[in-house]
C-alpha cells in the first residue's frame with residue numbers, strides 16, 4: 065500500500081497564515097498514523113495537501129517514493145472520510161457505497177459483489193436497501209467508510225470522522241475502524257484533536273501545534289517520553305502535573321529540585337542527575353503524571369510531598385484529588401480545550417464540552433484553564449500570573465493525584481504523596497525535554 069513522505073512541507077495561505085510550518089513526516093506501508101493537535105494547528109491542511117486538494121507552498125510530498133506535488137487528486141489512489149461526510153440522500157446504502165465504482169465504470173455484477181463484501185465487513189449488510197435517512201448516526205458513518213473502502217485505495221485520509229458521534233459509539237467505531245484498516249493493510253492518516261482517541265488507535269502519533277510538528281512516535285513513546293512540554297501537557301488524563309522547580313546541585317550527593325515550600329532530591333547516581341545538574345541555579349519544569357504519585361501514610365520516609373486537598377473530582381472508577389503543595393504550576397497555552405477521555409459524566413462533562421465548543425467557536429485556546437468543578441475554598445489563589453515573556457503561565461499548583469473511588473477524605477484534608485522519582489520528566493524553560501539521550 066501507499067507510503068507517504070512529507071519533506072519540509074510548509075503551507076502559507078494567501079492571507080499570510082502559516083498553517084503548516086516545515087513539517088517532515090513519513091507514513092510507512094500499512095501504518096496507522098494519527099495526526100493530533102488542537103483546533104487550528106494545521107491537521108486538515110496536511111491532509112488536504114496529501115490528498116492533492118491544496119498545494120504546498122514549499123517542500124515535497126512523496127507517494128510511494130515519487131514526487132507527487134503535481135499529481136492530480138484522482139491519480140493518488142486516496143480515499144478520504146470527513147467529519148461532515150455527505151451521503152446521497154436519494155440513493156440506497158448499497159448505491160451510496162457502490163457510487164465510486166459506478167463512476168469508474170465497474171460493471172453492475174462485480175460492483176454488487178464488492179459492495180456486499182464491504183457492507184458485511186462493516187456490519188451493515190442488512191441495511192443495503194435503506195436510504196440514509198433511515199439509518200442511525202453510526203450506520204451512516206459506516207456507509208461513509210464503506211464508500212471510502214470500496215475503491216481499494218492505497219491510502220486512507222480520515223479527518224475527525226467520529227467527532228459527530230456520541231462517546232459510546234465513538235469508542236466502538238474507534239476499535240472497528242482501526243481493526244478494519246489494519247486488516248485491509250491500507251496506510252492511514254487519521255486526524256483527531258482527541259488525545260485518548262489518538263493513543264488508543266495509532267501505530268504512531270504525530271503531534272502538531274501551530275503548524276509545527278512537536279513529536280512523532282508510538283503511543284508508548286510519546287506518552288512515556290514526550291519530546292516537549294507541550295506534548296507532555298497534551299497527552300494523558302488527568303493532565304500531567306507540571307511544576308516549576310529551581311535546581312540546586314550538592315556535588316556528589318544529590319540534585320535538589322526545589323518546588324517552593326518542598327523539595328525532591330535526585331541522587332547523584334541517578335542517570336539523569338548530571339543532565340539536570342547543568343541547570344544549577346536555574347528554573348526548570350518537573351512533570352509528574354498522576355500514576356507517579358501514590359498516597360502514603362503520614363510520616364512515611366523517602367520521596368514524599370505533603371499536601372492538602374483543595375478539591376476532589378469523582379469519576380466513578382476513581383476519584384482525583386487536587387492538592388495544594390505550595391508549588392507553582394506551569395500552564396501550557398494552546399492545549400485546545402479540556403482533556404476528553406470519554407468517561408466523564410454529569411455536570412463536569414457538560415461544562416467541559418461547552419468549554420470545548422466555545423473554544424472551537426472563538427478560536428481561543430483553553431490555556432490549560434479547563435473548566436472544572438470549582439473548589440469551595442482558595443479561589444483567591446487561582447489567578448494566573450504571566451511569567452517570563454513567552455508561552456507559559458504560572459499559578460499555584462493543584463497536584464492531581466488518583467485515589468480510590470469516593471475516598472473518605474474531603475477538601476482541606478492533609479495527604480502525603482510518595483513520588484516515583486524514575487517517572488519524573490524534566491523540561492527546560494523553552495519547553496524542550498532535558499534528559500534526551502540520558503535514559
Ligand SMILES: Nc1ncnc2c1ncn2[C@@H]1O[C@H](COP(=O)(O)OP(=O)(O)OP(=O)(O)O)[C@@H](O)[C@H]1O
Pocket residue numbers: 077078079081082083101102103104105106107108109110257
Ligand atoms: N483557505 C484558508 N485561508 C487562510 N487560512 C486558512 C485556510 N484554511 C485554513 N486556514 C488556517 O490555517 C490554520 C490551520 O487550519 P486547519 O484547518 O489545517 O486546522 P485543523 O488543525 O484541521 O483544525 P480543526 O481541528 O479545527 O479542524 C488555521 O489557522 C486556519 O484558520
Ligand SMILES: [Mg+2]
Pocket residue numbers: 107108109223
Ligand atoms: Mg481540521
